[in-house]
Amino acid sequence: MRFWVLAAFAVFSAVPASAADFNPPIARMISNYIQPAMAEFATTADRLPDAVTSVCSDASPSAVAGFRTAYADTLAAFSRIHFLRLGPLLEDDRLSRLAFLPDPRGIAQRQIRKIYAKKDAGVGAAESLRDKSVAVQGLTALQLIAFDKESEVVLGRADADRDFTCAYALAIARNVAAIADDVAADWEDKDGFQSVLLSGGPQNDRYRSSQEAMESVFNALVTGLIIVRDQDLLPALGASEAKARPNRFPFSRSANSIQYLSGELHGLQDAVTSLELEDMTPSDFHWIFAALDFEFGNAQKLLSELEPPLRQTFGQGESYSQVTVLAITLQSIRDTMALELAGALGLAGGFNSLDGD
Amino acid sequence: MSRTFKTVSRRSFLAAMGSLAAAPVFSRSTLAESLLNREAADGVPLFASAFRKADGAFGIGIVDDLGQILAQISLPGRGHGIAVAPDGSRFVAFARRPGTFAVVVRPFEDSRPELITSQPGRHFYGHGCFSADGRLLYAVENDFRAARGVIGIYDMSGGETRRIGEFETNGIGPHDILLSPDRLTLVVANGGIETRPDTGREKLNLDTMAPSVVFIDSRSGDLLAQHALDKDLHQLSLRHMALDAQGRVWVGGQFEGSLDEVPPLVGVFSRDGAPQLTAIPDPVASGLRNYIGSVTANAGGDVIAASAPRGGQTLFWNSATCAYLGARTVPDGCGVAPIDQGSFLISDGNGALSLVADPAAPAEILARPPGIAWDNHLFTLGL
Numbered sequence: 091m092r093f094w095v096l097a098a099f100a101v102f103s104a105v106p107a108s109a110a111d112f113n114p115p116i117a118r119m120i121s122n123y124i125q126p127a128m129a130e131f132a133t134t135a136d137r138l139p140d141a142v143t144s145v146c147s148d149a150s151p152s153a154v155a156g157f158r159t160a161y162a163d164t165l166a167a168f169s170r171i172h173f174l175r176l177g178p179l180l181e182d183d184r185l186s187r188l189a190f191l192p193d194p195r196g197i198a199q200r201q202i203r204k205i206y207a208k209k210d211a212g213v214g215a216a217e218s219l220r221d222k223s224v225a226v227q228g229l230t231a232l233q234l235i236a237f238d239k240e241s242e243v244v245l246g247r248a249d250a251d252r253d254f255t256c257a258y259a260l261a262i263a264r265n266v267a268a269i270a271d272d273v274a275a276d277w278e279d280k281d282g283f284q285s286v287l288l289s290g291g292p293q294n295d296r297y298r299s300s301q302e303a304m305e306s307v308f309n310a311l312v313t314g315l316i317i318v319r320d321q322d323l324l325p326a327l328g329a330s331e332a333k334a335r336p337n338r339f340p341f342s343r344s345a346n347s348i349q350y351l352s353g354e355l356h357g358l359q360d361a362v363t364s365l366e367l368e369d370m371t372p373s374d375f376h377w378i379f380a381a382l383d384f385e386f387g388n389a390q391k392l393l394s395e396l397e398p399p400l401r402q403t404f405g406q407g408e409s410y411s412q413v414t415v416l417a418i419t420l421q422s423i424r425d426t427m428a429l430e431l432a433g434a435l436g437l438a439g440g441f442n443s444l445d446g447d
Numbered sequence: 448m449s450r451t452f453k454t455v456s457r458r459s460f461l462a463a464m465g466s467l468a469a470a471p472v473f474s475r476s477t478l479a480e481s482l483l484n485r486e487a488a489d490g491v492p493l494f495a496s497a498f499r500k501a502d503g504a505f506g507i508g509i510v511d512d513l514g515q516i517l518a519q520i521s522l523p524g525r526g527h528g529i530a531v532a533p534d535g536s537r538f539v540a541f542a543r544r545p546g547t548f549a550v551v552v553r554p555f556e557d558s559r560p561e562l563i564t565s566q567p568g569r570h571f572y573g574h575g576c577f578s579a580d581g582r583l584l585y586a587v588e589n590d591f592r593a594a595r596g597v598i599g600i601y602d603m604s605g606g607e608t609r610r611i612g613e614f615e616t617n618g619i620g621p622h623d624i625l626l627s628p629d630r631l632t633l634v635v636a637n638g639g640i641e642t643r644p645d646t647g648r649e650k651l652n653l654d655t656m657a658p659s660v661v662f663i664d665s666r667s668g669d670l671l672a673q674h675a676l677d678k679d680l681h682q683l684s685l686r687h688m689a690l691d692a693q694g695r696v697w698v699g700g701q702f703e704g705s706l707d708e709v710p711p712l713v714g715v716f717s718r719d720g721a722p723q724l725t726a727i728p729d730p731v732a733s734g735l736r737n738y739i740g741s742v743t744a745n746a747g748g749d750v751i752a753a754s755a756p757r758g759g760q761t762l763f764w765n766s767a768t769c770a771y772l773g774a775r776t777v778p779d780g781c782g783v784a785p786i787d788q789g790s791f792l793i794s795d796g797n798g799a800l801s802l803v804a805d806p807a808a809p810a811e812i813l814a815r816p817p818g819i820a821w822d823n824h825l826f827t828l829g830l
Binding site: 175176177179180183185186191192194195197295296306309312313316317320321324325329424439440441442443445446447 | 499501502503513515527543544573622648686701738740756757759776778779780781795796797798799807808809810811812813814815816817818820821822823
């Protein structure tokens, strides 16, 4: 708590006097992080439909492994972009359609059960799937129908629902690939959202200054850190070790939790790094960048020491305390970003914490 | 004119709300399926909050108890509080101060929202409440030429809302207002801060501010009681309120003095007794930056929750004993509404809706609709 108080103090004591131009860092993040990460997501997602077709025509061990890899690769690429909750990913409910998260009460599972109960043919084609609930359209839904609780691939297995599931899975794969392509293309479009983000000023209805644009980018990164800790880790940790719920780790059903968490944190770190904020930050605060690298490194080390698949191994050995330490590390990273770095740059924080009422 | 409230099923409610939806997410949102497909759709509690979208648009979102957005209503500017009619048939969303609009939504009727504009010389302060019979709406307003807080009285019984009069709040900067359990007394928190439309949200009288909680007869406008804190706390702007099971008023404040001080922020008021301040233990207190955002009672009125968005904490008290129960972390959490028997739903500026069922367990994030920043207050639609 002492740390917290000092950090809060920093926010108020370090506001730069003059308005800085935040367009250069935003432009660097777009070209050096967002565009390549979106392109990678589109590339991996584009391989998903063929992998579904292959395992559905013959569920051979190699086809099963091929699907598992294609799904894991798409998820890994998705983990690096989902926190970019700005512009293209928000249009047309794309983010919720790509993955319906969080879903602690199993809305998707319930809706999918109903789809199966009435054999809803509408989920068998990408064009009609996109008019269904967002919860049944994306990577989270694909995980529910393509993997069982023991993390085995069931897609393509000879059972009564095989053809229905295969058609549904292919529709999801095509839907995800199409959305990924659209998002990547929109971020490449020079006249698209990036032109709004990079033209902050009095004439811009959305961002009245480059600082406002930067605040929305920065807030997305902080929210991303909140998601990893509060949404991805804490539900699995539960109130105590005895109440741990490993199946609440994201994408644990497909045995991708560790890779997904690692991808989120690598993505967030790379996104922050791509801003190259050192030159804009008063020298008193340059320690922040080394501190962030150190803490992100600690987080990755903790993740690398966990034994996959987490759904099956969590609770063994030191895993519970390691994830507990990981959560503390993420809190520290968030505080460093949201309090210290934001303060050093004179950026405003949360919506409700601002000029209040 | 019939005053009978028609029981309308969830399906027709949703059908009607569809016409109000600001964005075409409705057909595909999980509402359509999550609620219509839910086993007992007619028992689902609903909540409403103002929001800002990532594209800068403002509106009101209606969410279910799983945090899924069922409908969105566009607002001409940033919203704040919502007054819900006692029978749940209507609600009124107010502009954030110093806004001049309010929007009446009649979700059971297939009608467009009705836009109300504050009358010349007045602006809204962001909160309001209904009379017990639902016929009148009381809105806190600023008579800014006289720097005088007023309660605008609106007749809601006809097809169109009409302003029929006003009462004095006997203070500056009235903020929250509620109807006490006797169904006749209005309680107003006079925040004490003077602002004017030409200087926006600039605070003009921090040295002399004198906040108070007043009890006003809703029939006559007579001042029944007025309570202020000790002089050394005159900069604690008394702003948001909730009623507990005993009918006492819990009030959360925002301290306008030095951040080096750690004054009490939550007090308990009643018409005939002296205000009682609650203690917030350190180190929690020193992390709140002297700012309470919302105050809410649970369904039974035995637990009070107060959000402190600048500290990222929501605090809980046992209302009978005034014992502090603890705090849960919700980053930028501000809106708090009762849900289920003893739990709270908390909305935050990062889009999350979190459930706190037990002050001793972490908040559970139910949903985080992308691109939504929930604004300040969350209300139970009481259906």
